[in-house]
Amino acid sequence: MKVTKKTKVKRSPKRGFYDKKTIYKILDNHFVCQIAFVYEGYPVVIPTIYGRDNDNLYMHGATVSRMLLELEKGVPISINITQTDGIVLARSAFHHSLNYQSVTIFGEATLVIGENERLKALKIISDQIIPNRWDEVRLPNEKELKATKILKIPIIEASAKIRQGPPSDEKEDYNLPIWAGVIPITSIIQNPISDPKLKEGIPIPESVKELRKKR
Amino acid sequence: MKVTKKTKVKRSPKRGFYDKKTIYKILDNHFVCQIAFVYEGYPVVIPTIYGRDNDNLYMHGATVSRMLLELEKGVPISINITQTDGIVLARSAFHHSLNYQSVTIFGEATLVIGENERLKALKIISDQIIPNRWDEVRLPNEKELKATKILKIPIIEASAKIRQGPPSDEKEDYNLPIWAGVIPITSIIQNPISDPKLKEGIPIPESVKELRKKR
Numbered sequence: 001m002k003v004t005k006k007t008k009v010k011r012s013p014k015r016g017f018y019d020k021k022t023i024y025k026i027l028d029n030h031f032v033c034q035i036a037f038v039y040e041g042y043p044v045v046i047p048t049i050y051g052r053d054n055d056n057l058y059m060h061g062a063t064v065s066r067m068l069l070e071l072e073k074g075v076p077i078s079i080n081i082t083q084t085d086g087i088v089l090a091r092s093a094f095h096h097s098l099n100y101q102s103v104t105i106f107g108e109a110t111l112v113i114g115e116n117e118r119l120k121a122l123k124i125i126s127d128q129i130i131p132n133r134w135d136e137v138r139l140p141n142e143k144e145l146k147a148t149k150i151l152k153i154p155i156i157e158a159s160a161k162i163r164q165g166p167p168s169d170e171k172e173d174y175n176l177p178i179w180a181g182v183i184p185i186t187s188i189i190q191n192p193i194s195d196p197k198l199k200e201g202i203p204i205p206e207s208v209k210e211l212r213k214k215r
Numbered sequence: 216m217k218v219t220k221k222t223k224v225k226r227s228p229k230r231g232f233y234d235k236k237t238i239y240k241i242l243d244n245h246f247v248c249q250i251a252f253v254y255e256g257y258p259v260v261i262p263t264i265y266g267r268d269n270d271n272l273y274m275h276g277a278t279v280s281r282m283l284l285e286l287e288k289g290v291p292i293s294i295n296i297t298q299t300d301g302i303v304l305a306r307s308a309f310h311h312s313l314n315y316q317s318v319t320i321f322g323e324a325t326l327v328i329g330e331n332e333r334l335k336a337l338k339i340i341s342d343q344i345i346p347n348r349w350d351e352v353r354l355p356n357e358k359e360l361k362a363t364k365i366l367k368i369p370i371i372e373a374s375a376k377i378r379q380g381p382p383s384d385e386k387e388d389y390n391l392p393i394w395a396g397v398i399p400i401t402s403i404i405q406n407p408i409s410d411p412k413l414k415e416g417i418p419i420p421e422s423v424k425e426l427r428k429k430r
Contacts, residue, residue: 006257011280032313034295036251036260042221043258045251047297047317066225080249082262087344089407089423093337093352094359096344098247102262126311129302130398137308138388144309166410173353179420180410183345183427187402192304195381195395205394208304212398 006106007159017160020055026081026103026160027052031129035059036078039070050079051125057105057153058112058121068149072111077153079105086185090167091178097163099182105158109151121150133207221321222374232375235270241296241318241375242267246344250274251293254285265294266340272320272368273327273336283364287326292368294320301400305382306393312378314397320373324366336365348422 001007001018009016017023027050036045046067050057057079061068071077086099112118119140126134140148167180192208216222216233224231232238242265251260261282265272272294276283286292301314327333334355341349355363382395407423 006259011277032297032299032315034249034251034260034297036249036258036293038253038256038258041253042291042321043251043253043293044221045249045260045293045295045319047295047315049313062226076257078251078258078260080260080262082247082249084247089345089348091353092355092359093341093349094355094363096341096348096352098264098344100247100262104260106257122308126308129311129313130304133304133311134308137311137393138306138391140307140309144307148309166408166412174412175414176353177414177417178352179417179423180413182408182410183423184405184408185402186405187400190399190401193381193397193399195397197381197389198395199390199392202392202394208394208398 033081051128053124060150063149071109074108087183091173102161112150248296266343268339278364286324289323302398306388317376327365
């Protein structure tokens, strides 16, 4: 990925990564991002779900959504996804830190118009959250498609920032009798809870079983 | 909290909450937020850690940080914290959703100047991540304090958005032989990993033990 003035990691530059493999791995491990845009002069940051396909992110929402109405104009946007992997406890207050993996993207959105591309994009978003669920459900009807707007954001200007590993203390502090290390944090998927209105005899589907194996 | 044009939840208004208790509970359950501001005309969204004390959020960073240099001018900012609690699987693709708890804040930052308030703010941020760790470590020296800038953001214009519970399908879809329900997602703290450079005989401190009990 080309490094630009916007994407260049300035604080702790050794934590910056610009290769697609690193950036896409983080993107593919998540489905919620924070998207920022300027609205009537002030910044707005909103969480939303996304799906990645090749060098594009897809997002969707209600046709009447204020955010999407603004974004489809092609205004500049900034996207961030951050995964916290651990609390880094140093011997000094100053060197406490977090282990994390973060991706930041700058770009503009375009409206996805063609019905085939729209359906494909909806499946991409669905697959990002839970692969193959799309094939198990009642697909969107005309009315539902009319109520849904889809945006595409090309991943052109992006960078990752990653910190991992143990704390890093001042040389003279290593002799202090203070515990130092990392408290790992992880996100887990728990047992599925059936809808109380579920008809009897309907088993947990493959998509849910596979997701639990994966995580 | 006063509801403003900016904080009013427009999409799914019944998911909007404006009381301090709800908003502060979500804030207190986290320590990483996404902060957005306008920089040279384009939006920037950056993850950072925070601590809450009463009606203020505190943030810190390097004195030379480009973000803090911009924010201390008192430019408009927007902050979001989002916790994903589960994937909501409906019978129809259209009604798939997420369970989540989210807080959005609009405001401006001011630079914290007094040395006492600065030290207090640093402890507040530290306590937000791991309570009482501050009392176990080597506190910041003059050089480290000089390298640290602290900002305060009053929580005046804020709202929460929460979705919880089972899926909600179209009436006629409840008869479909499709599994529906929720896959809960949760964040857990794992066993602490000692720094490979830790001197022998230093036990896991109280702060770490207490944090593990709490989560």
